[in-house]
Amino acid sequence: MAQEAKGAALLSGLRVLDLADEKACFCSKLLADMGAEVIKVERPGGDTSRSAGPFWGNVPHTEKSLSFWYNNTSKLGITLSLESKEGKRIFLRLASQADVVVETFPPGYLRKVRLDYEILSEKNRGLILASVTGFGQTGPHKDCKFCDIVASALGGQIYVCGLPDYSPLKPYGQQSFYAASLFAAVGILIALRERTCSGRGQHVDISLQEAVAATLEHVMVRYFNEKVVPNRQGNIHWTNSACLLPCKDGHILITFDREWETLVDLLDSEDMAADLKEGKWCEENYRRQHVDHVIQVLMCWTMTHTKAELFEMGQLMRFPWAPVSSPKDVFNSLQLRERHFFTTVDHEEASASFVYPGKFGGLSWNVRGRAPLIGEHNVQVYGKELGFSPEEMARLSSTNVI
Numbered sequence: 001m002a003q004e005a006k007g008a009a010l011l012s013g014l015r016v017l018d019l020a021d022e023k024a025c026f027c028s029k030l031l032a033d034m035g036a037e038v039i040k041v042e043r044p045g046g047d048t049s050r051s052a053g054p055f056w057g058n059v060p061h062t063e064k065s066l067s068f069w070y071n072n073t074s075k076l077g078i079t080l081s082l083e084s085k086e087g088k089r090i091f092l093r094l095a096s097q098a099d100v101v102v103e104t105f106p107p108g109y110l111r112k113v114r115l116d117y118e119i120l121s122e123k124n125r126g127l128i129l130a131s132v133t134g135f136g137q138t139g140p141h142k143d144c145k146f147c148d149i150v151a152s153a154l155g156g157q158i159y160v161c162g163l164p165d166y167s168p169l170k171p172y173g174q175q176s177f178y179a180a181s182l183f184a185a186v187g188i189l190i191a192l193r194e195r196t197c198s199g200r201g202q203h204v205d206i207s208l209q210e211a212v213a214a215t216l217e218h219v220m221v222r223y224f225n226e227k228v229v230p231n232r233q234g235n236i237h238w239t240n241s242a243c244l245l246p247c248k249d250g251h252i253l254i255t256f257d258r259e260w261e262t263l264v265d266l267l268d269s270e271d272m273a274a275d276l277k278e279g280k281w282c283e284e285n286y287r288r289q290h291v292d293h294v295i296q297v298l299m300c301w302t303m304t305h306t307k308a309e310l311f312e313m314g315q316l317m318r319f320p321w322a323p324v325s326s327p328k329d330v331f332n333s334l335q336l337r338e339r340h341f342f343t344t345v346d347h348e349e350a351s352a353s354f355v356y357p358g359k360f361g362g363l364s365w366n367v368r369g370r371a372p373l374i375g376e377h378n379v380q381v382y383g384k385e386l387g388f389s390p391e392e393m394a395r396l397s398s399t400n401v402i
Helices: 025-033 066-071 085-095 117-123 150-156 176-196 210-214 219-226 260-269 285-290 291-302 307-316 327-332 332-338 378-385 390-398
Strands: 015-019 039-044 075-079 101-102 128-133 203-207 242-247 250-255 343-346 352-358
Touching: 015 025, 015 085, 025 039, 025 066, 025 075, 025 101, 039 327, 066 352, 075 378, 085 117, 085 291, 101 176, 101 378, 117 128, 117 343, 150 176, 150 210, 176 203, 176 210, 203 210, 250 291, 250 332, 260 291, 285 332, 378 390
Parallel strands: 015 039, 015 101, 039 075, 101 128, 128 203
Antiparallel strands: 242 250, 343 352
């Protein structure tokens, strides 16, 4: 079983209806792992995000998607058709007792099926609706099709990724989905705080494009203030003060503009400083103008050491050097294990347990169970909570309402 959290869960007593697919199911996962009761509402047959690989055992199956498992921990799961009249009525009953609804439908879909914020708030004045879409609920692009790579491209992220003389590169994974999910979770928490004063909920409108544009570090700030369009820098930091360099067993992040004299003395102690002891290199502007030469000298040196050796040297000199960790390195990290970052979760249906990342020390934040099977909690929600009889549930299932 997942480890039990110490003390009361942060969001205990909060009920969330999760209509989100892979674009924002990480948002509701965060709320669930913080103690909220999250009910994942899937269409009959299961959500489309269950078809995303990789799969446990490399066998494609709706109950074996590893990404679905990770993004839906600690949730209950029901099936429901929002497009049927009965399904709509059932959802309104559920929404009348909920605090938050998270959804990722195209703008206008909820209005089309008469489940938009205006209708939901009539039933529940304090309800918070969080919508995560490619471009938001308004604007000329609101109805455009999108995916992670579209959001990364139009948000400006891809433009600054890659080598200077080559085409832009897409960052690994679906970074826009996770950025938007974090903004959505923060927006929900702010709306909950506001509700304690006003008694009213609100519609939180999150755009993937905006989430990407808001997380570009210096890029937009420099453009606003200096009218500078940053170039792709490859493995060099935009300030020309740090870069990734190869070593004996991998790569390491090296800073070379802090305590320059100390760094040169270190290289010189191993007879590898080349010409960097010359006075001209003490000038910061000169170093940045000739950064390629500095990197070439440093690379000759780093290639004679392991990642661990260089990391230890950096720590002794109070330099923020860091080895580039593989997934295996991360999993074996003594620091993460000491802080119980990894959690073991039982999958009874597979007669096995799996290790999940993401338990944050010092908080009542914990993976409380695996992702739900398709419709696993229909009996609990429809039978015990809404009072449907077994016969009624069988009828609703046979007509694809649930």
